[in-house]
Amino acid sequence: DTVPRLALNDGHTIPQLGFGVFKVDPAETTRIVTDALKVGYRHIDTAAIYGNEKGVGDAIADSGIARDELFITTKLWNDRQGTQSAFDAFEESLEKLGLEEVDLYLIHWPAAKNDRYVESWKALEKIRESGRARSIGVSNFLVPHLTRLMEETDIVPAVDQIELHPAHQQPETTAFAHKSGIQIEAWGPLGQGKYPLFEEPAVTRAAHAHAKSPAQVVIRWHLQRGNIVFPKSNSKQRMAENFDVFDFALTGAEEQAITALEREGRVASHPDDVN
Ligand code: NAD
Numbered sequence: 692d693t694v695p696r697l698a699l700n701d702g703h704t705i706p707q708l709g710f711g712v713f714k715v716d717p718a719e720t721t722r723i724v725t726d727a728l729k730v731g732y733r734h735i736d737t738a739a740i741y742g743n744e745k746g747v748g749d750a751i752a753d754s755g756i757a758r759d760e761l762f763i764t765t766k767l768w769n770d771r772q773g774t775q776s777a778f779d780a781f782e783e784s785l786e787k788l789g790l791e792e793v794d795l796y797l798i799h800w801p802a803a804k805n806d807r808y809v810e811s812w813k814a815l816e817k818i819r820e821s822g823r824a825r826s827i828g829v830s831n832f833l834v835p836h837l838t839r840l841m842e843e844t845d846i847v848p849a850v851d852q853i854e855l856h857p858a859h860q861q862p863e864t865t866a867f868a869h870k871s872g873i874q875i876e877a878w879g880p881l882g883q884g885k886y887p888l889f890e891e892p893a894v895t896r897a898a899h900a901h902a903k904s905p906a907q908v909v910i911r912w913h914l915q916r917g918n919i920v921f922p923k924s925n926s927k928q929r930m931a932e933n934f935d936v937f938d939f940a941l942t943g944a945e946e947q948a949i950t951a952l953e954r955e956g957r958v959a960s961h962p963d964d965v966n
Contacts, residue, residue: 693937694733697919699849700872701819703826705795706762707914709734709921710930711878712743719925720746721753726927728754730934736852736876736921738766738799739784748789763790766799766830767815769966772807777814785823796824797852800965801836808836809843816846828852830878831962834867841871852876855918857894857909857949858886858956869917877918881909885958893948901939910936912949 696704710732715723720743724735728750737747744765751761765788771780781796796815801808808829815827828850829840841847851868855861855877865875882888889895889905897908906922910933913920922933941949 693731695914697874697917699826699874700847701826701849703794703849705826705850705874705919706734707919708732708910708934708936709736709762709919711736711921711923712747713738713741713878713923715741715743715746715923715925717743717746721749723925724750725753727930728756730927730930732930732934733760734762734764734921736764738768738797739771739780740766740768740799744784744787748787752789758790762794763788764795764797765793766797767811769800769802769805772798772802772805772811774810774814777811778818781818781824792823792825794824795826795828795849797828797830797850798832800831801829801833801962802966803836803963804966809840812840812844812846816844819846826850828873828876830876831965833864833962836962837864837867837871837873847871848873850874850876850919852878854879854957854959855913856880856882856958857888857891857912857952858882858954859958860950860953862953875918877913877920879958880913880918880920880922881906882956883958886956888952891949891952893945893952897941897945897949900945901941903936903939904932906933907936908941909949911939911941912946915941915946916950
């Protein structure tokens, strides 16, 4: 196995590098996830709202890969937060994925204005108890959301999946999560292609020095910082490129130069603006 596994606070482990399917066309998802599995990815990150869980499930079923070699994550959408609605949404996700259980189930956003994330978390705790989600976690939770959850519920989330890339590193949330035993999953690890990360000298210099691409350098930076990542690409060639990051290491100075690209450069929505 080339991909390292990180320990979660519930005794399970997670492959540190996976494949994400946000904005992957449902009609193309089976083909794209099949390609990703052929490249070697075993960790797939989807969500109910992506509309492509069925495509992910079909690719898994067609692959013949043993279930215990795969790590599958999906997420509860905001409008299903609550108790019974969360149970129902979870069942629908399992059904679409064609799975008996998922490896990780997340609350997709706090949607704090609706004030149902604590109630929803208690539903996820029950789902975990039932064994049908081995691990449970959250996404887009900032320190106040994590703090409240830990004060009012029993299980500490296994992960917090947040927007994180060199221009937006969320040091506060990351430090708080790590102190609390929560692993950080970095979504938009390549900045979603929305700013010229791949032209930054700190990135291109390291790429040149190691004969790697800028994308490989950024993925490597995440791995060395302890982040779980699942870059997305529809192209099999880029999937393979993004997976080929275990034969080199950034020096401390290279890593620091990329860390210095922080500029609070959020490329997507602030969690308080998503409901
Ligand atoms: P990303 O940072 O992975 O960027 C994807 C973009 O980068 C694609 O458009 C692709 O064209 C480009 N790209 C990929 N590989 C490349 C390469 N080797 N060279 C050049 N360009 C390359 O962004 P993302 O897809 O938003 O994030 C990854 C995953 O994170 C998603 O697929 C999804 O699973 C998850 N995610 C979660 C949330 C959330 O709210 N929890 C939000 C967004 C994304």
